[in-house]
Amino acid sequence: MGLNSFWQEDFFLTVQNFNHQIRTAQVEPYYIIECNKNVLIHLVPLDNGFYPEELIALQDKYQKENIQLIHLWEDVWVAKRTQVLNRIHSFLSLNKSFHGRKAKIVALDQKQTSSFLTENHLQGYVKAKYSFGLIANNEIIGLASFSETRPMKSKGENYQSAELVRFASKGGLTIVGGLSKLIKHFTKQIKLNDVMTYADRDWSLGKGYDKLGFTLSQITEPAFLYVNRETLIRYFPHRLPKNTLLAFEAQNDLNLDDFLALNGFVKLFNTGNLKYHLLL
Known part of the structure; x- marks a missing residue:
């Protein structure tokens, strides 16, 4: 590329x-x-x-x-x-609007989820336990994926939380009430005390989550990552390609940053995330 x-x-x-x-x-x-x-x-x-x-x-x-x-x-x-x-x-408010109440909700499999998020989400697909789509005219126009539930014993003996991992709508479309509808559908099926999610500070002030009743709970620190100059694939340090890490460990002359720079990677960073919780 x-x-x-x-x-x-x-x-x-x-x-x-x-x-x-x-x-x-x-x-x-x-x-x-x-x-x-x-x-x-x-x-x-x-x-x-x-x-x-x-x-x-x-x-x-x-x-x-x-x-x-x-x-x-x-x-x-x-x-x-x-x-x-x-x-x-x-x-720029150039999207067409579609009311979420007109769409039906269906459970999606991994292939459908991966295809839709790869095409419509800046950060692409990431594996999640549950995925639900908004369907109109036999087409997926919106999607939300959620993690499996996690016990939060620091908040109570039976306290359960899940993460909203991804939300995306079809390019060129704003689905009014779409995310709210998907969250309500998910939380009717799974017993939870809250839903948490992250907003990428490079791209968001979190206003959409504020409107849905989420509360800002934390601002995370910037994270460093690496991008391959040729493929333009981004990697966090713990997710670098195995063959690259093995080659690094096989030598003793360079630190990781210098080794990666010599092998076609550049180090960059993000501005962190806004962490939100929706109490149920």
């Missing part, structure tokens, strides 16, 4: 095609695109001198002005172009 050195210009021209009001707000040291008065997109190159605290401070600065700043990394744009454009389409 590889990278394109003109990716920032490519992004700007692509998005400008469906919204001529978009403009470059700042170039140095941050390449920032103004989508509208409430949404800015910071285009982050893989090779940069930024620190997590710096980009979090930039987010906080704009949030105080009621402006959302999104950090869009180079590899995400190149590898997930369609999904990125779908998210921006939504931010």
Whole structure:
């Protein structure tokens, strides 16, 4: 797959095609695109001198002005172009609306879940215990996946929690009340005390969860990860390819970061997550 050195210009021209009001707000040291008065997109190159605290401070600065700043990394744009454009389409209120009450809910298998999330979620598919789809005109238009229940003895002897692992709607569509409907369906079948989930701070202020009655319980620290420059696949340290780790352990000259850099990986970071709980 590889990278394109003109990716920032490519992004700007692509998005400008469906919204001529978009403009470059700042170039140095941050390449920032103004989508509208409430949404800015910071285009982050893989090779940069930024620190997590710096980009979090930039987010906080704009949030105080009621402006959302999104950090869009180079590899995400190149590898997930369609999904990125779908998210921006939504931010610009260009989606078509569909009322969730008109859709029916069905349980989905792993193949259906993987296919839908790969196509429609920025972070793609991840394995989960339960998956439910919203169906309209014999088509999946929305999906939520949930973890198995987990006892939380620190909160009580019989306290049970589950995680909302993924939620996605079909590209170009906003399903009004869709996530709420899926959560209610899940919690009617499984006895729980709460549902927890995470919002990616690179992309979200968590406002959608606030509207659904979730409570912010924690802001997690930024995490470091690695991306393969050729495939653009992202890996957290504990999920690096086995053959790469074996090759690293077989040598004694380089530390992990230097070894990975020599073998086509670049180290990057995110700005952490917002952790939410919905009490039932």
